[in-house]
Ligand SMILES: Nc1ccn([C@@H]2O[C@H](COP(=O)(O)O)[C@@H](O)[C@H]2O)c(=O)n1
C-alpha cells in the first residue's frame with residue numbers, strides 16, 4: 631500500500647424557503663436555504679466524507695448521527711474540525727481536495743475566495759490545496775428545478 635490514498639464524497643440537501651443557506655462555512659444570501667439535521671452545509675459534508683473515505687474510517691453519518699440531538703442544527707465547521715482531528719490521529723495529512731457544487735442559483739464563483747479562506751482556517755490546510763468549483767445542471771433534474779443542491783469532492787491524503 632502506498633503512502634497516498636484517495637477518497638470521494640457525494641451529498642445532497644433539499645432547498646426550501648425559510649432556511650439558511652450555508653455553503654463551505656459561509657452563509658449565502660438567497661431566498662432558499664438548505665434543509666438538514668445539521669446546518670446542511672453540503673460542501674463541508676462532501677469534504678468530510680472524502681477525507682473519511684480516504685482514511686477508510688467510515689463516513690459523516692457514522693461519526694455524527696442524524697438521530698443524535700447533539701448534532702441538531704450544528705455548524706458543520708465543527709464537524710469538519712473533528713474530521714481533521716480524526717484524520718491526523720490516524721497519521722494522515724491532506725494533499726489536496728477538489729470539489730464541485732451543483733447549484734442552479736445563486737452563483738458560487740463570487741464567494742469562492744471567502745469559502746477557501748474559511749475552509750483553509752478550519753482545516754489548517756493551505757488555500758492552494760483547496761479547490762472549489764460550481765456548475766448548474768442547465769435547469770435539468772432536481773438541481774435544475776432548484777429543489778436541491780448537491781456536491782462532490784475528491785481528496786488526496788498522505789501518511790506523514
Ligand atoms: N451555481 C453556480 C453555477 C455555475 N457557476 C459558474 O458558472 C459557470 C457556468 O456554469 P454552467 O452550469 O453553465 O456550466 C461554471 O463553470 C461556474 O464557473 C457558479 O459560479 N455558480
Ligand SMILES: C[C@@]1(CO)OP(=O)(O)OP(=O)(O)OC[C@H]1O
Nearest residue numbers: 666667668670691694695696701
Ligand atoms: C451531518 C448530519 C448530522 O447532523 O446531518 P445532516 O445535516 O442531515 O447531513 P447529511 O449529509 O444528510 O448526513 C450526515 C448527518 O449525520
